[in-house]
Amino acid sequence: MMDYRKYKRGYFLPPVVTHDWVHKDYIDQAPLWCSVDLRDGNQALVKPMNLQEKLDMFKMLLKIGFKEIEVAFPAASDTEFQFLRTIIEEKMIPEDVTIQVITQSREHIIRRTFEALEGAPRAIVHLYNSTSVIQRQQVFQKSKEEIKQLAVDGAVLLKELAATTPGNFMFQYSPESFPGTEVDYALDICNSVLEIWKPDSANKAIINIPTTVENAMPHVFASQIEYIHKNLAYRDGVVLSVHPHNDRGSGVADAEYAILAGADRVEGTLFGNGERTGNVDIVTLAMNLYSHGIDPKLDFSSMQEIIEGYERLTQMRVAERHPYAGELVFTAFSGSHQDAIAKGMQWREKNDSPIWEVPYLPIDPKDVGRNYETDVIRVNSQSGKGGVGYMLQQSYGIQLPAGMKEEMGYLAKGASDQREKELSAEEIYDLFKAEYVDNTHNFELLDYSFKKEGGSIVATLEISKSGERETINALGNGHLDSVSNAFKAYLDVDYELSFYEEHSLGRESSAQAIAYVGLSTGGKVYWGAGIHPDIIQASVHAMLVALNRLENTK
Incomplete structure (x- = not known):
């Protein structure tokens, strides 16, 4: 038996809860997108991508249209460091694309990060440290002031190194483990960092709010974001970003609600790859906008090609029911x-x-x-x-x-x-x-011909049944009527030609035609079809099949 009593709600509401976001019923433009497939997504793989695979993923993300891509944690491994150096030195970063790198707020990691960034044409340096109650108590054993000082010291060092390192840099800060952090405390840390950087509308900074481990319903996250949005220092100089994870299965809702609540930017991955249940799925978010008639600013028109690339590079699989992308999502069996x-x-x-x-x-x-x-x-x-x-x-x-x-x-x-x-x-x-077309098991029509007799048509049919041939003549007011009368005489059966329809199977003059015949008798309709370039032959054959099917019931 599961013991639900050992769990509690681990989130914090902001000091002032507002719900202005509730009154917005749609998102009117795409947020800024940042793909973290090469970093957050990559670290969650059973077999992380090698250098060539990371390069291939980078190219695919560019093709989709991402303008911001978190490419590496340069201090984490030689592969990460070398990948960053490769795309900088080989000039693989398009002029309209900004790369992003991540670093903990630790001096030696920050310095190693700037070594890797030297000469970057446009780069966001993403600084983070964990701020939640349980991280402060259990992992770092530090006070609120000590945790805040870690963030401030990191912000100071970023500013110093950016001034002396060749390249063009923008700063980003994340209060990691935000869902377990007191909202006003997280805001205080963010504002303290911004006080170091002093961003403005021409030189913006990014404040990124992650649901590192999603622990609240989406409307709670929206209220938290709205509070930060309304109380953030230097707001005109700040891009407010969110980085939702999917532990409760609500990552997409978290992101959409956050945008309504004031967020400008979303970090996520293709198909939601990431630690545990994954990051927010940018494919779903973008296609949700598309389905409302909003340009998502990302191109998923070659979805199958993207899926194949993703599966090859990550060795993960896109599920059959994955929104917009899965094999069965547009399929109806019912x-x-x-x-x-x-x-x-x-x-x-x-x-x-x-x-x-x-x-x-x-x-x-x-x-x-x-x-x-x-x-x-x-x-x-x-x-x-x-x-x-x-x-x-x-x-x-x-x-x-x-x-x-x-x-x-x-x-x-x-x-x-x-x-x-x-x-x-x-x-x-x-x-x-x-x-309906080849069913002539009871009798066959070997040959037939027509001739006019006054205002009528005489049909002559040569029929074979059980190896015996017989010739039948009958009069009618048209070709099909005369054939029908001949069949009635041969089979000694009464029926009504209750349905006849024909159409072409192609647009060319030489295209095949198909005819449908429905014969009614005893309260049941017997159907047959004929396919032939000549519509008379198609019609006669359709009647032949319908009568063969009628004969099956005798």
Whole structure:
């Protein structure tokens, strides 16, 4: 039995709680993004990236459009140090991109960091020290004033070294383990650091608030951020940043609420990689903005290529249900969902709508490089007529009549259930063709011809059944009517031609045509289809199949 009594809420509310952020119902522009894949994400990998892998990841992040990238903890290892030197010395940092490095507020680590940064064209130096109650008590065994002095001393040294090191530097400070820190105390440390740096609108500093271990509901974090936003010194010269982790599974909500509460910037990783449950997922955050019609300033149009690169470099996997990116996130197996999606897509095409409004699909899958034919509707034993009809139409141009679509839906569901597997478009087409196009097992039409007789058409049919041939003649008011009358005479059966429809399977003049025939008798409709460049032949064949299927019931 789990003992819930040993846990308590470990967060602190600010001295004054306001909820101005609650009155904002959307985010109107993208925040500044900083990818920490190469540092925070990399340190969480079972096998951290080597130099070449880090270079490949750096290039991928640039291609996506990140303008700020935390590239290394230079004092942590030779690989980190060498990577930073490589991108500086090889001039691999684009003019519009700023790299970021991280350092603890410890003198020898700060000095090593500036050694690695020499000659950097644009770099953010990210200073941090832990400030929470349990870290102060259990790890550092220092007082509030002593912890604050660590931050101030680090800020002073950053300013001194930046003045004597070739390069262009911006400063950032994080009260690490903020969720377990008294909010007014964290604010006091941040303002003390800012008093050293004295930023202004032309030379800004960054204050970064991390949910190092997420321990509160997102609205609590928003109230904390709003308090810091309203009481931060030198506010016009400060970029207020957040760095959410995902321990409670609320990292995305933390980031979005924080932006509403006054944050200007978000640090995170692709697909949420990071320590424990990970960092906030920038892919999801950016695509959430995109789905609201806001330019996210990041390009995920080649999502599959990004996934493949990420999985290769990190040896992690993007889950099938990962928002916007997973293999199954745009896929409907449910029959009712499939039907709604199919109708929504048809409505959009018919009305030439510039706005994406399709049931169950928050964004157009094509925007992230997915396709309708293989990703949106897939058929298994839970599927229905809408999905089956949609797949036949998208992949083969076959537009099934409503009644035939329902019957075909049950056929596909049964086959999927029996085979205990999902059916591909090709397998569904094969089922359709076997049942409605090639089904002439009871009798065959070997040949037929027409001639006019007055205002009518005479059909002559040569039929083979069980190895015996017979020729039948019949009169009708058209080609199909005369064929139908001949079949009625041959089979001694009465039915009504209750449905007939045809359409082309392509736009070229030589394209195949498909005809559908529905024959009603005894309260049931028997369906058949014919495919041929000549529509008369397609129609006659469709009737032949429908009658073969009727014969199966005798």
